[in-house]
Amino acid sequence: MAAKMTVPRIREHKVSVGDDPLVMLTAYDAPSARMVDSSGADIILVGDSVAMVVLGYEDTLQVTIDDIAYHTAAVSRTNPSAFVVADMPWMSYHVSKEETVMNAAKLIRAGADAVKLEGGRRRLPMIEALIDAEIPVMGHLGLTPQSVNVMGGFKVQAKSTKAALDLVSAAKSLVHAGCFSLVLEGVPSPVAAMVTEAVDVATIGIGAGPYCDGQVLVLHDVLGIEQRVLPKFVRRYADFHGEGVQALAKFADDVRTGKFPGDEESYQLNEDVVDEMKLYGTM
Ligand code: KIV
Numbered sequence: 001m002a003a004k005m006t007v008p009r010i011r012e013h014k015v016s017v018g019d020d021p022l023v024m025l026t027a028y029d030a031p032s033a034r035m036v037d038s039s040g041a042d043i044i045l046v047g048d049s050v051a052m053v054v055l056g057y058e059d060t061l062q063v064t065i066d067d068i069a070y071h072t073a074a075v076s077r078t079n080p081s082a083f084v085v086a087d088m089p090w091m092s093y094h095v096s097k098e099e100t101v102m103n104a105a106k107l108i109r110a111g112a113d114a115v116k117l118e119g120g121r122r123r124l125p126m127i128e129a130l131i132d133a134e135i136p137v138m139g140h141l142g143l144t145p146q147s148v149n150v151m152g153g154f155k156v157q158a159k160s161t162k163a164a165l166d167l168v169s170a171a172k173s174l175v176h177a178g179c180f181s182l183v184l185e186g187v188p189s190p191v192a193a194m195v196t197e198a199v200d201v202a203t204i205g206i207g208a209g210p211y212c213d214g215q216v217l218v219l220h221d222v223l224g225i226e227q228r229v230l231p232k233f234v235r236r237y238a239d240f241h242g243e244g245v246q247a248l249a250k251f252a253d254d255v256r257t258g259k260f261p262g263d264e265e266s267y268q269l270n271e272d273v274v275d276e277m278k279l280y281g282t283m
Helices: 007-011 030-038 065-076 097-109 121-132 145-151 161-177 189-198 219-223 240-256 271-279
Strands: 022-026 043-046 083-087 114-118 137-142 181-185 202-206 214-217
Touching: 022 030, 022 202, 022 219, 030 043, 030 065, 030 219, 043 065, 043 214, 065 083, 065 097, 097 114, 097 121, 114 121, 114 145, 121 137, 121 161, 137 161, 161 181, 161 189, 181 189, 189 202, 214 219
Parallel strands: 022 043, 022 214, 043 083, 083 114, 114 137, 137 181, 181 202, 202 214
Antiparallel strands: none
């Protein structure tokens, strides 16, 4: 079993000093957590993407802190070697510092090793309150899906010089406030490279190109569990949906043609019981 990943090991992880890029994947339940951990991933993210890829919502705004705690508990019951990060959902860290800390505590008590939250400088007071409460925080900048309505859709961010420089400066502020790592989502590669160079903690990219200290993708996209249209930055490594449908159609066919269940899937009586029952005329 691999040694458990830790906050200091993730914080210090930089490709520029010769480290291999970190691997982060989402998982939302015990079987998916076991699969991700067995693959050797460094970090499991219990993402609020659960809203879209598991619960059937159009965006991530519908999930609550209790939903994420429920899924985090299922993941952490598997005791993964990978480090478990739980997403703070929309409205769980926007109202007050007290509420933010109590909500994050729910995720830590559910088994998370750290929490992740979206946004730039406006989140600094909440990040500082979490760090004060000894809760490790992963930041998330660029395309922040919880801001979908403000951004007018899921759009690549930081495309102008000003927006790119703002992003670099926000990244520095988040790290100064205590974030041990930053997710960079949906930003041009050169901007992610600038951030990765500017901060001394690990950056983990999704749709942010190769110049990050790690990469994250959503499990359902990597495995092809759904046939939805995928963003440009996803690479699909399997067709679980296609193979699953084929297997289920074969099962349906076997049931309808009497091929399932066979003897090997059925329980039998001992011979003496069969003989006895014959006496009673029941067989
Ligand atoms: O919720 C999620 O899956 C995420 C990743 C896309 C980084 O936040």
